[in-house]
Amino acid sequence: MSPSNASPSSQSLTTTDSESSSTSSLCSDGSSELSETAQHIFSLHGKNLQPLSNSTKNPRTSTDKEDELHEIAVRELGRKVYGVPMEWATTLYRGMASDDEITKFIELEASGFDVGRNVWAGLPTDPMDFSQVREPLVKIASTIVRYFYPCPPAGIAREVVDSHQVQLMHDNGRHYSQPAIIIQAKGPSFEVPEHANGPDALGYTNVAAVIEVQIDKAKASRRKQAAQLAICCRQMFLQQPNRHFSRCLIVTEKQSSSTLTWPFGQRTGFPQSQLIPESEHSYLDELESFFYILVNIMFSFHKPRTVPKPQPLFLELWATEDASRSGDRKIGFTMDVIPTREIPAFWGRPCRTLLKEFQPVIQEILRKGMDIRYNEDTTDDEKLKAYREQSQESDRYFQRVVSAFDTAIDLLKKEGLNADEIAAIAKYPAPTFPSHSTSKLVVPSAPSSVPSSATTVGGVIIPASEKVVVDALAKDASSGSSKKRASDDEPRDNTPRKRHRIEDGSISPPSPPRLPNFVCSLTSLYF
Known part of the structure; x- marks a missing residue:
């Protein structure tokens, strides 16, 4: 993971065949309508959709399900992958650490960054296995999170977790994936997974970000990286109703390339394009x-x-x-x-x-x-x-x-x-619903010939305990029931908030050569 050397005008993923781009941001879109600044990089095909590891296997019928899982990924990711400008990608974030804040951090001995050598001291320079990168990377990421977010709001927490042996179940209940590292989230927009054994259980319902780890000598092609990240992005989106961004990062010992830009579109299923600006979510x-x-x-x-x-x-x-x-x-x-x-x-x-x-x-x-x-x-x-x-x-x-x-x-x-x-x-x-609504439909009261504790409907005597109360739609829907759940991803205020349907571009802003790209990445992956 070397510092970013990208200039402000550089594209976040180049069009060359080289795999050594310092920062990459992948954007898929099946539409031909693209901004002039978004340049086609490569196309995905079925043969490219092999997993980076065995992490996408079904615990019961793993071999038979891999093709199915990756075919789903390519259908949703789209066949074409585009690079977007660095300056556009950074506009998707706010509240990121400044260059001065990052400089102050890496100059601390406790940061683990060797300013003189311009490297992370704990990372091997020539690892033989990705675990040699993963283990120190967990410590580095944890240090970054603790430093930049020492006192999160009450009820909100983020923790860096080594998840390479954790089975994160997919929405279909058959497949699972095992990303190398995740940032576990606690807060009003996250839930423990279904059938969890405890409050600390892990699943895509409480993952804020995913970090895949590879080594440079054996890393997958960008096509395979895109396909793998698409699986994680898709599950985060499906299992988190309030998810606006799906953040995934691929890291090697020499560089950190950033995230898949996932074109979720509107929740209503309408496609969008970069050519025409979107409305704010209302x-x-x-x-x-x-x-x-x-x-x-x-x-x-x-x-x-x-x-x-x-x-x-x-x-x-x-x-x-x-x-x-x-x-x-x-x-x-x-x-x-x-x-x-x-x-x-x-x-x-x-x-x-x-x-x-x-x-x-x-x-x-x-x-x-x-x-x-x-x-x-x-x-x-x-x-x-x-x-x-x-x-x-x-x-x-x-x-x-x-x-x-x-x-x-x-x-x-x-x-x-x-x-x-x-x-x-x-x-x-029949259940009795809460009485917060403004309108009710109540079964008529019993006639005098029937005990006062019962109700007659069509000749059938119904005990009072089974009296039917049907609540109607609350009249205050426009101010209450229609509001979406509070999200950790954006400020809580009374104004409609923007939902970025084409989101999460490069998470490493243009910075001086001496600033580690990974620090910039982690400060935005946090939420």
Whole structure:
């Protein structure tokens, strides 16, 4: 791990065949629309997608599953990999350690950095095995984290962990990976993995960053590095709902090359490109996601306490691995007439009407957003300003949706329960939900001929303990329920925060030659 020698104007991944670039930032994008500054470096193919180690194997059928796992990675990463300018990549971060702060740190004897030789004293110069690099690297990384973040906020913690023997399970429950080093996270945006043995259990649900370790004489090609990092990035994104960045770093004894820039796109599945600036993430994005969830529920579930029928074809197409196609299909569905005849009869006219009234709200949001995005007569700054102005109208959009729900609730009250619901109430105890909502649908009180502790519905006497209370959508959705969980990744304030869909570029800012690239990397990997 030598200091970075990149100049401010250099590209974070060069287009040469050399594997010795001091800092690399990989960005994948299946779209042909790329910024003029993003230059195509190489393409990924199936034959390149071999794991850097045995870490991606299934504990039961490892050999049979490797091809499947890497095929998933290449589908999501995209076939083309691009290099982005160093100065652009560094704009994705804030609060990074300054050059002066890093200089002060490495001049300390306790830092472990030999200023005279310009190397980390604990690292071997000619290691025979990656473990000879991994073990001292854990100590170096821990020292950096403790120095730059000695007193994190209450409830938040980061710890550097040697994880090369830890099986981090994937979302499908079949595969796992074993990155060399991880930064374990504790805080409101992280959770212990499912089926954990204790609060210190490790999984992709509580990993803030991944560091892969190789040795220069045996390191993988950039194609293989990209494929391996894609697996880790994908799992962090899938298992952490609030994840805005997925940070991965590859380190050898001579250099630290930085992260895969993972093109997550919007949570709603719409593709983005570097050519056109993105809007700040706002509550309108949450409202749009809510619409797609409601569509999914109403078209998939047809009766209480029964297994859902096979999904309609359009929902299956939404679930495609290709984010671009998925986004196009969602737009096409939203802008077209909703096939309400395909909605199961269980939902009734009130719910179908609700969906019809919800749809125009999302149509208006999408149309206005596309008008801003594709207006050739406006500058990037003007587009961003227009996005912000649109997001400030979120209360108006939310009020229309809440009004639609109130109307549907009133209709449901008048309609009463159908036969299936009455039978289900009689057979199963029904839960009572918290009473924080503004509207309730309560089963009518019992007539005088029935004991006061019971309720009669359709001739069936129901004990008071099983009285049904159905909470409606809270009217304060626009100010409360729509807000996403607090994230450690960004400041907590009351303004909509930017979600970078194309994120996490080079984490080593341009710096004087004597500053170790790895220190810059770790100070941004921390969160």
